Amino acid sequence: MIKYIVFSIFFLLSSQRVLIAQENRAVIDTLEERLEFTEEIDTLEVENPAIYPIPDTIIRLNNKQFYAALRGCSNSLVVNNFTFLLNHDPSLRFKIPAISPINLNHNPFVNSRFGYRVHPKYKDVRFHGGVDMITLSHEEPIYATAQGVITKIAYDPNGYGIYVVVDHAYGYRTIYAHLALAVVELNQVVYTGTILGKMGKTGNATGYHLHYSIIKNGHYVDPSPMLLLFLSDAK
Template identity: 30%
Template structure:
């Protein structure tokens, strides 16, 4: 029930019913609404300023989680960066140095990111910027890893080529000589056994009983097998590739055949005294790019340093050759 208000009218000396004009009623309603809106706005402002809405709290938590995750990823990327730098350094300074290959220039690898600068600016980045930064770092690492993989592939080829080179390089003595007693004449000027004058002796003479096996000193292809009438008698020449060639002279019998692929240590014939020879022996020569070089430096595969030093002294002795 609506409450009715009265007031005392001094003019009529009577109590009369109090009625407010419409204008006053409207002003009261407007004032109330305005006060309510202002109060609500103030409450909302202070609430959102210091407390925050549930959505804002959730977004802030998610944003903080993203930044923590980014820092974790950034730490991992820096660790990967450090490991990749070590691989690149080892690649240039160790692996390629071993195989005498040119190092990869830095321009061939992707430029490094300035990680410290990124860490200083990360706090001002939004999520899209954080994503772009991480994506750029990952793409850079992928580029460098791809370049490094290409480098290791090239090194792998160098290793295979090096293995082939080592297998095709003369590295053992052509006859069994464990006690080092069979070097009869070395490389250099020696007394010719027939003409008794100094003459260049372009190989090593290994004195051995007739029929002693003669071995190929490296892998290669037989290019000559037989007697060519040049003083070597029955002899074998093996082309090893990479500029190397070896000759084995004065055999009593030849086993190898022209065009045959031989392996290091394979028997290619037997010691004899055919051709210009004064006794059973194996005349052994090593050629490099067509030049005759001292074979004594190609026995590193089956001699200790002490044995090699002893062999050098025997080969350097000035004496008469067998051919």
């Protein structure tokens, strides 16, 4: 009986792992497809560079290209909602989280996706309210993904470690966790591309990574379709 239980648990965990690996692959495939798609777009428009200090590596698109990018994105509720809002306010693309918090030239990838997963430390199935992003470099600056206000800078040794919370328009909020350090201040106004801090492994982290969450009206939403809404220069 005990043998059977042990075997069942082992089987459950390993099949969960396979499932999660397949899902990770699907997310990466989607992102890669979108990246290829964006490489085809070569006409670029830079708007208000003084107002929106987005790093050179993050390219802003005109509305037509932006819609094209949205169509290339997965057909999730987040994106539909985003498209709807964008129709009412074209400046929205600066206001709600629409870039990768890590420079895409540094090839970040999502190594743990949003949703239920086997926890890397506790080995049980838990809800993951964001994505974990890693790169080969540990010295990554972490960027604000939209304009907003810093509403929290805190240290949680048993959870997020050093983390920063930014409040944006339309009920959006973003969390950047496990930072090595934060370089912003409470109530500071930030813009799309403002550096918030440096990637780290503070708090409950098994290694260097960024935990990135997007909250919409108090609910966690999957950041993965929104990582490339602003497209990177994929050189």
